[in-house]
Amino acid sequence: MLLLMPRVAARIKQIPIPEQLQSLSLAPRHLSLLAYLLFDGPMPVNQLAARLEVAPTTVSLMVSDLTRQGVLQRHDDPDDRRRTIVAITDDAETRAAIEGWLANGATAWRDAFEPLSGEERATFVRTIRTYEESSGA
Template structure:
């Protein structure tokens, strides 16, 4: 499940035009940096993600979906994204945020990464 969430966040960055300077991966996931690092490492070894230097700050690495994998990842994530949009459409922005916050809290509790 976490791999899907991570890929979805990279896909959102690509569609939003943020692939050049995306948010830190752990911030997207509300997950410990070490957990995201392990996921990124695994997906990079499989050729799904690629890492490159940040031209503005050589200490940073920009991580994104490998160009040759982008169409397949987009197609694979599309049914879930469409279902999510349909399910969330009747909710107000506040209701959507409450749902997201609740699911994040649930996932953190299940994984033992509760914050606070």
């Protein structure tokens, strides 16, 4: 693992940001936020914050920034007008760029997890989480 993890991190850093998104100054935290919205669908800010393990105000700032840049859109929750639902934009070109950017990683994870049982997948996730917590990251 000590040899593998730096190679994995280096490979991830080499994934080019699509041309349509290069001017947006996207950081790794944006990648995680976009991945949740792409693969799990629209969700409230508080749910995104819980998944990203950051404060709701941090997510609100990220969402505001990406909304101004046309990457995300917000709308009121029809069941609770006090909540805001966040989604990836309806703009087909921007959405396609995001999907293309994240597709390789999603495919790689599917390939890696497919032969594993549910218990083995859970063990892997716990192991990576423990590593992250222990490394001071």
